[in-house]
Amino acid sequence: MSTQRVPLEALQKIRQHFKTALLVPKAENYPEIYLDREEPPAPTSLQDLSSLFHFGGSLEEAFQMPNRQGQWFISTANPGTALMKVPSLKLKPGFRLVSYLYRIGDDGTGATWALPEQFSTTSHLEKALLTAGDRDMPPKPESALADFMDAIDGDHSPMSFVIASLLRCELLEFGKVGRIATWSHHRLLNSLPALPNWQWRAEAPKDYSPKVRVFPDGRVAVEFFSCRTVAPIAVFQHVDHYLVGQYQAKHLDRAIAISQPTNGAVKR
Template identity: 55%
Template sequence: MPVQKIPLEALQKIRQQIKNALELPDSENHPRSWSSLDEVDELPEPGSLSDLGDLFSFGGVPEEETHVPNTSGKWFISTTNPGSVLTKLPGLKLKANVRLVGYLHRTAEEGVGVLWAVPEDLSTTAQLEKALATSGDRAHPPQPEGSFADVMEAIQGDRSPASWIVASMLRREFREFGALGKSCNWLHHRLIDAVPPQAKWQWRVANPPKDLAPKVVIYPDNKVAIEFFTCRVTAPVAIFQHIDQYPPSQYQAASVDRAIAIPQRS
């Protein structure tokens, strides 16, 4: 079976492209709190409808139940369109009549998010707000009616080698959608194609890999395997091996992400 290697530079560009497309506005990443306003100050009178919209970027309305952007730990709907990322990625696209929607949860120090794929006829604001009524703390996000069990069910592609490894990058960025502060994990991983020379490494596997280049293998039965490596650059620092296995006709992977080396203690 031929192994196709993917240049690291190309993979890094794809990852950055995904990150840029999923970037959230500051009003959702760091909502302003009404309590942060000086009590003697008054809100400026809006001069237009667009100015009026700015009044709703604060983190809540006093004495009212609200799901606008807030830092009080209440889930709210993101205005970002995560599906836009599929318009420029090679080999992948969003299935017809499906929409990707996101919810966010913020506190003063950190945040998390969740993405769902839902049929378009169930993706209205009214439908999405219904799920907010049943949400709880950060561990119990809203799940809209009709949503797919796995957001990657909404993805289809041309089955090219590039499409599979792009899907692996996309899935990990989707999983970290809306994460802030201590909730971030994938953010701290850097794609590598060689062992970083900045440290002496203690290998945790019997046979350390000799080639760390990103790879795609398409088997005779059309199953696909992806392998690539990262270095986590914040504690706990480690070299990670990532292996994704795809069935013949789906972009939903069975994945293994494992630390295979850690810096030796001096």
């Protein structure tokens, strides 16, 4: 087994590239009701009520429009652009990444899927909206893969698996805002943050350096650490195990230490 340490600066640059590439359009991130239009008058009759359905377009158009009312909609962003300048990874031929967004007030989440290009047309994506529910029941388009990482290919170098682990984190976070955002509040580590009163939930690591291990049979393991910077502040361990020739991994993401406030209580 060979182990290779990865400089923290390299991981930070890769993550910054993904964050820059994976930007939700402003109009979708914080959509406004009746954007750039006057609000329709309150209905006073059935005829007035029916006219509301034609305000600003058809029902189909309204169904697809970005909104903050807790209805899923299709994002115009292309998550696949994150791979355009990454030499070690690429989308498998014939596949595409698509995303749906969900906004309610100032909070929101997203769902990204990998699917064959022939099923990535707007009409196919719209059909999935009919079966969507609340934020925990996103649309799943026809023929979408269970794990979008199954549509990722690469040169299978040790570093490509490190990049794949970061890509997964960023794609899972894509579209999350407000109180639903999670990974956005994490920063990568190569040492324990200098905070008092760490409460350990597992054995303290001897080495916080990001690293990749290649086993004799071709399996690969990636390990790195992060610190959640919002309460409760915590150190997380991330371990991804990759089978031979695959970028779909088994994941372990766990908090191994929590920084207690000076009053002795952990805020939750």
